[in-house]
Amino acid sequence: MGQPLVGQISTLAVHQILVGTAIALLALVLLIGAHLRVATPLLIGLAAVFAVEIPIGALNASGAPPAAISTLHFGVAGIAWALLVQILLLTRTAPSEAAAAPGAVRDVLRDYFRVTKPAIMLLLLTTTLGAMLIAGAGWPPLSLILLTLLGGAFASGGASAMNCYIDRDIDVVMSRTRKRPIPTGRLTGDQVFMFALLLSALAVVVLALFVNPLAALLALAGNLFYVLIYTRWLKRSTPQNIVIGGAAGAFPPLVGWAAVTGSLNLTAVLLFAIIYYWTPPHFWSLALLKARDYQRAGVPMLPVTHGDAHTRRMILLYALQLVAITLLLVPAGYVGSIYLVAAIVLGGVFLNYAARMYVEGTSRLAWRLFKYSNYYLAALLLAMVVDRALTR
Structure with a gap:
């Protein structure tokens, strides 16, 4: 065991x-x-x-x-x-001036915390932890888990903060983001830029010194891909921004896997693929609700460039591919019947939402799919962990 x-x-x-x-x-x-x-x-x-x-x-x-x-x-x-x-x-x-204001330090820390996008960080750390718990023959040491998650939190926070810095001109325009610390003037762009560099450097230091070099390299690669390839280039230049840029969000399970094993294998690649194909349905369902915002900011998201009907069709297509890939873990021999049942049930609900949204095209269904996609990913990882724990 x-x-x-x-x-x-x-x-x-x-x-x-x-x-x-x-x-x-x-x-x-x-x-x-x-x-x-x-x-x-x-x-x-x-x-x-x-x-x-x-x-x-x-x-x-x-x-x-x-x-x-x-x-x-x-x-x-x-x-x-x-x-x-x-x-x-x-x-x-x-x-x-900052020190003289009541509660200034608390407010400053809250704003710095906000630019790390804690909700996204939590989701990414969940995928890292899930990969760690299923990667080895037994449970990884608690110290390794904590240090890997600490490094992952620094990496995620650094990438998100750099995203806030690069997108500060867009964030001012969009109603969803105009209350962030930089658009409101609570933090300057330079402050957030230095904070992002600090977190990113800490991520590499923690993972390289206390986990292993491969985990540090993968975290750095994911950050660079997200900041330079997605945020700086793809997001503003092509409606395929989410499709290609989604690879950045698929690095955390690779980091978790490498932290435990020191290497990557087919199962790690399949975990990467699951996150990769999960990303477009997740973000496009939100983009359907915020299409006017993206249009006003000049961001070529798929609903802006190709319309709602095409976006709903692509969501269904990627949902089908996602569910198919989740089932490939079973013949790969790393999980068994418990995971298989969970993947079929969870995937069936996902496909039901995607199919209904394709047919009906309502904002309510787009929002429900967006919310469910978060729960879906967490539940799928939990099913993997339970299956591995009971069959080790």
Whole structure:
């Protein structure tokens, strides 16, 4: 049955969890300090000290390090904490407009959190976790799960924040997005740009140091594809933006799979394909409801360029391909009858919504399909996990 999901955690695992938490704390402190424009030399110093501390800490936690390494580890850590305390004190007393406003820090953090698009992040992390839980012969270590999800959260948040930066001119025009932090002026484009770079860098650091290089490389590839290929190029140039750009959202299960196995196989590719073919029906059903918004912003989404009827037909076509691909996991030999029944039932409901929307073409059905597609993906992954857990 493999190792239990929750059991004894090694010293190295505890160290990795603490370092991951420290990285998140570092990002938070750098973010607050930079936004309040205080203690810039200290912020730079803290970032530099922490960059030195990571490899030293890794050496210290592996095996029996020399006494000099342990001493250096604690010394550098002490410097980092001293800088951290000093920065926190300065941010509490700095005479800045942001600091003077009641609840300013809380509001700033809320806005930075918003540009990470937490709903999308949650969905992507769900696919990462699902892939991790079915990839190995047993349950992966809890520390590996937490660190992979932390790195995945940084990657997703960084990509989404960069999307907000690049699309800031579009977001001002669209009613769905005009209340985001950049269009409203609560954050500047430069602030969000630097935040996006910070999160993306943290994602690579966490995954490369504490998971494995392949997981880090896949996360970086997914981010670059989403930012450069989809957001920067395809979104504004072709109605096939979602079809091609959907590949970016299919990288998280590959990251999860690679985190556990250190490699990719046919099942991982099928998981990628499931997300890839799920993406067009999901986003096109929303685009049907927001077609005027996209038209006003000059974004060539399929309903804008080819009309509602063609879009509904394409949704049905991709839904059929999606359901067919979900069933391929069974002959691939990685899941069994429990998953098969769930995939047939869930896919049947998906196809029913898509077929009814194709025939009736109502906004109500478009919205119901959009909402159901979220539940569908989560339920499908849950069925995979349950099937694997009962048949291992």
